Amino acid sequence: MTSAISVRNLTKDFRIGIRGLKLRAVDDLTLEIPRGQVYGLLGPNGCGKSTTLKIILGLVPATAGEITILGQPSATASARERTGFLPEAPYFHKFLSGRELVRYCAQLSGVSAEKVGQAVEEALALAAMTEAANRPIGTYSKGMLQRIGFAQAIVHDPELVILDEPTAGVDPVGSAAIGRMIHAMRDKGKTVVLCSHLLGQVEQVCDRVAIMDRGKLVLEGKVEDVLARRDRHVMTIEALTPAARDAAETALAAHGAKVTSVTHPRRSLEDLFRELVTGSHDA
Amino acid sequence: MKASLQRTYLISRVTFLEAVRQRFFAFLIVLGAAMVLSSLSFRFLDFGHGELKFIADFGFGGMFLFGSVLGIVMTAQLFFSEMDNRTALTLLAKPLSRTEFLLGKFFGAWAVLAVFLFTLSLLLGSVMWAREQTLLMQAEQRGLPPVNGLFSGGGMMTYALLQWLRMGVVIAIVLTISSIARTFLFAVIVGALAVVAGQLQWIAQDVLLKPTESLTYKAFLWTSSRLLPNLQQFNIGDALVLEPASVPADAIPWVVASGVFYMAAYLVLAAFIFRRREI
Numbered sequence: 001m002t003s004a005i006s007v008r009n010l011t012k013d014f015r016i017g018i019r020g021l022k023l024r025a026v027d028d029l030t031l032e033i034p035r036g037q038v039y040g041l042l043g044p045n046g047c048g049k050s051t052t053l054k055i056i057l058g059l060v061p062a063t064a065g066e067i068t069i070l071g072q073p074s075a076t077a078s079a080r081e082r083t084g085f086l087p088e089a090p091y092f093h094k095f096l097s098g099r100e101l102v103r104y105c106a107q108l109s110g111v112s113a114e115k116v117g118q119a120v121e122e123a124l125a126l127a128a129m130t131e132a133a134n135r136p137i138g139t140y141s142k143g144m145l146q147r148i149g150f151a152q153a154i155v156h157d158p159e160l161v162i163l164d165e166p167t168a169g170v171d172p173v174g175s176a177a178i179g180r181m182i183h184a185m186r187d188k189g190k191t192v193v194l195c196s197h198l199l200g201q202v203e204q205v206c207d208r209v210a211i212m213d214r215g216k217l218v219l220e221g222k223v224e225d226v227l228a229r230r231d232r233h234v235m236t237i238e239a240l241t242p243a244a245r246d247a248a249e250t251a252l253a254a255h256g257a258k259v260t261s262v263t264h265p266r267r268s269l270e271d272l273f274r275e276l277v278t279g280s281h282d283a
Numbered sequence: 284m285k286a287s288l289q290r291t292y293l294i295s296r297v298t299f300l301e302a303v304r305q306r307f308f309a310f311l312i313v314l315g316a317a318m319v320l321s322s323l324s325f326r327f328l329d330f331g332h333g334e335l336k337f338i339a340d341f342g343f344g345g346m347f348l349f350g351s352v353l354g355i356v357m358t359a360q361l362f363f364s365e366m367d368n369r370t371a372l373t374l375l376a377k378p379l380s381r382t383e384f385l386l387g388k389f390f391g392a393w394a395v396l397a398v399f400l401f402t403l404s405l406l407l408g409s410v411m412w413a414r415e416q417t418l419l420m421q422a423e424q425r426g427l428p429p430v431n432g433l434f435s436g437g438g439m440m441t442y443a444l445l446q447w448l449r450m451g452v453v454i455a456i457v458l459t460i461s462s463i464a465r466t467f468l469f470a471v472i473v474g475a476l477a478v479v480a481g482q483l484q485w486i487a488q489d490v491l492l493k494p495t496e497s498l499t500y501k502a503f504l505w506t507s508s509r510l511l512p513n514l515q516q517f518n519i520g521d522a523l524v525l526e527p528a529s530v531p532a533d534a535i536p537w538v539v540a541s542g543v544f545y546m547a548a549y550l551v552l553a554a555f556i557f558r559r560r561e562i
Contacts, residue, residue: 057376059562077378085376091368093297097303107293108377110286152373162376 002071004160004191005033005056010065012051012215025279027215029065029171033208035159038182038192040206040223042199048215050088050196057085060064069161079156081110084153088165094138098129098148101137102155109156119155126184127151128177136150150181151263162193180206200268202239203227236265290379294387295394298361302395307357311349312399318345319407323414333410334418335433339524342407346400346446351478353399354453362461371562375510382554385455389451389458389550394406398449404443408436431477438523441535448542449517453478455549456511462557481514488513 012026026048033039041049045268054060056067058075070082073084092101102120110117124130127147132140140148146166153161163182167175185192196202202209203223210220219226235270237244238263249259302308322341347493365388367370375384415434457474487508495501516538522530 054372054562059372059375061559061561077380080376081378085373087369087372087376089369090373091370092373093301093370095300096297104297105373105377108290108374108379108481110378149373199472 002035002068003032004035004039004070005074005193006066007031007033007052007056008066010052010055010067011063012028012048012055025215026055029212029215029217031210031217031220033191033193035070035264036186036189036192037207038186038194038205040202040209041193041195041212042197042202042209043212043276044197047212047217049212050164052212053085053162053193057083057162070107081156082159083205084156084158084161086146086149086153086161086163086166088168090149092137092145092148092152095136097134097136098140098144098151099124099133101148102133102151105152106155109158111156119157124153125156126154126181143177146170146174146178147181150178154185158190160191160193162195164195165197166194167196167198168216175201232260287380287383291383291386291390294374294379294384295390298391299394301364301369302357302361302391302554303398305357305360306397307360308353308399311353312402315345315399315403316406318342318349319403323410333433333525335415336525338411338414339407342403343442343518344547346403346407347449350396350400350403350446350450351453351475354392354396354450355457355478356471356475357395358388358454358457359464359467359474360460361392362388362458363467363470366562367467375562381557381560385458385462385554385557386550387455390452393447393451396454397447400443400446400450404439404446408434408439411439412436433523433525435524435527438527442519442523445517445519445523445535445538445542448539448546449514451546452481452512452514452542452549455553456481457458459549459553459556461559462553477511478514481511484511484513485515486506492556512541516541 008030010029011024014023014025015021016023029048029052040180041052044051046213051060056069057080061075069079072079096104099120102123103116106119106123121130124133127150129144129147129151132144137145144201150163150166153163153175166178166182170178179201182192182194186207194202194206206223208220208222209226209283211218240248245262252259319342322338325337325341365374371384375381383409411434453474456477457470460473460477461470464473487504490504491507519530519534519538
């Protein structure tokens with residue numbers, strides 16, 4: 001089976017200023033994004049993530065390189081029929097209601113007239129936007145805009161969903177909701193490509209990650225592989241008394257192992273926040 | 284083909300809805316209507332021309348002026364709002380070609396101009412018909428011999444259609460400029476200059492008719508006078524409305540053919556340029 005996205009030796013130069021100085025945004029990037037996984041594209045601001053996504057979607061022409069989406073050359077309408085896209089900080093026509101926007105996008109994406117009603121309701125339900133669907137988009141909060149953006153990206157049941165900074169500016173509750181939507185897409189066998197610099201969230205939702213810096217790929221692999229430190233181990237122990245600790249350290253030392261740190265496990269601030277404000281509504 | 288037409292229709296529908304909700308549109312249509320109605324108050328300034336002709340010229344002037352402002356500013360604004368707000372990113376990431384997007388913008392803006400021009404034409408036609416009835420009644424009271432009405436409703440409709448065609452050419456030119464331009468202001472200024480140049484284009488054609496020996500000069504004049512359409516050729520309004528019989532039979536088909544040609548040519552050029560634009 002072909003990859004969801006195949007990028008080979010992609011280079012993108014921008015000409016800037018009157019003198020046409022060359023700025024290399026993407027530098028000889030090669031990536032294979034497998035199907036059915038959540039793939040994180042990480043990197044600092046200006047590292048070329050968004051440019052790469054735009055080139056993949058045919059919004060910006062490449063200077064050099066070859067890209068295919070689901071086995072078809074990118075930038076073709078047929079490739080985009082099977083792709084959904086949520087841009088960074090999405091902005092939609094404020095006078096449309098959420099439902100009208102999703103319907104508009106479904107029709108543009110080629111959903112047939114018989115199926116469009118059901119497709120719209122399913123997408124709204126998955127994005128938890130059914131209740132607010134009749135409100136004008138101009139009244140939506142940032143989190144709701146991201147969720148309605150997510151709904152318009154998936155309404156035509158694409159095989160590949162590309163999300164550019166889907167949680168930028170969204171509170172942790174909204175962020176967790178978007179995380180659940182991403183997992184739901186993966187459970188349906190879809191490929192999700194996520195572009196973000198919120199590392200905590202990427203770690204939670206992604207199967208594989210690629211890290212870019214200054215237009216180049218610096219690391220790529222499964223999340224557990226790239227994060228694991230094979231020479232260190234963590235044990236979580238309940239009711240550890242000083243005597244028990246001494247005994248454990250002595251026993252380990254007898255086998256050549258050494259305890260380097262003993263700390264209390266911590267939950268993340270995000271987990272604590274979500275626990276405390278569970279049930280809050282992003283409206 | 285059917286899917287492509289539907290996508291173009293969807294873009295044009297949303298473009299139309301976006302445009303008619305703008306205060307700018309409401310402001311110009313009210314201003315245009317005020318100008319048409321005020322022609323009744325200013326008719327004493329008719330400089331010796333017939334009263335109905337003065338009202339017609341005043342109204343046509345308002346329709347052309349405000350219609351051109353609307354066509355230039357609104358088209359550029361509708362195009363750049365999609366670019367600057369990045370709604371174009373969302374739309375063009377769908378199976379929507381750039382040509383469909385551009386045509387959708389064109390037809391949406393053109394539909395807005397249809398509402399503008401036909402509303403004002405209806406108003407102007409009503410004003411002229413009412414004034415004509417008053418004048419005919421006064422003539423009858425003075426014992427003057429009965430005359431047939433001068434005002435032609437069909438001529439007014441033909442005039443409105445020709446103005447709509449003229450605005451289609453203007454919108455196509457502004458879209459071509461917008462597809463190259465980086466800023467809204469640049470598109471508006473160059474678009475306005477192009478319309479002024481189109482209005483004065485007949486001067487270039489006049490120059491071309493003068494005898495000259497230089498083939499290069501002739502070729503230059505011929506090319507430059509055809510790059511922009513002659514927007515003056517649409518100005519047969521008062522003849523159509525007040526003396527329809529005086530308009531040569533082939534005048535309207537020729538104007539329509541010329542307008543359609545320029546509109547299509549500029550749209551093809553705009554689509555060609557827009558295909559390479561980075562969104």
